[in-house]
Amino acid sequence: MVDGRDVAAQMISHGLAVVLDNGKADYSAVEDRAKSNKSGIWASEFDMPVEYRRAHPREPDAAKVTDSRRWTSPRRPQAQGSGYPYRSCAQARAADAAPMYRGQPGYNPNLDGDGDGISCEPYRGRR
Known part of the structure; x- marks a missing residue:
């Protein structure tokens, strides 16, 4: 209704x-x-x-049959105890530390996807 x-x-x-x-x-x-x-x-x-x-019965499309293995995007290896306080941007945002700039404490180059010196920068359109 x-x-x-x-x-x-x-x-x-x-x-x-x-x-x-x-x-x-x-x-x-x-x-x-x-x-x-x-x-x-x-x-x-x-x-x-x-x-x-x-x-009109039909056979399942071969293209739609999915492999049972799960595909994930490759991640950069990050050593335990790397000296960076945040292992992910989610952790940095939860601690209200994002974004972090090169040279600042907490800056992690592994979280700087575009290499511009700003890690965990806000998504476009968000502040």
């Missing part, structure tokens, strides 16, 4: 949605009226999605 209106019923009445098997019984009457008025999808021939899929 939006502003007291049943959005599903509105969509069905305009032929913009179909009633599923587990839908409200009230919606079936609304759909029947939309069919008789030839509203929306009912203005021409239309197959219910379940019927279409049954009539």
Whole structure:
């Protein structure tokens, strides 16, 4: 319901949605009226999605089959006890220390992605 209106019923009445098997019984009457008025999808021939899929089975796309291995972006190795107080920008931001400038305590060149001397700089559009 939006502003007291049943959005599903509105969509069905305009032929913009179909009633599923587990839908409200009230919606079936609304759909029947939309069919008789030839509203929306009912203005021409239309197959219910379940019927279409049954009539047109397909093999899974090879491109969509994903490898079970997880791919991650490579990270720069960071030695334990590297002398930098923050191992990530999230830690630096949580400590309210970001951004950090080259030469300042806490500056970590591994967190300076573009090499401009500012580590953990704010995202564009944010301050």
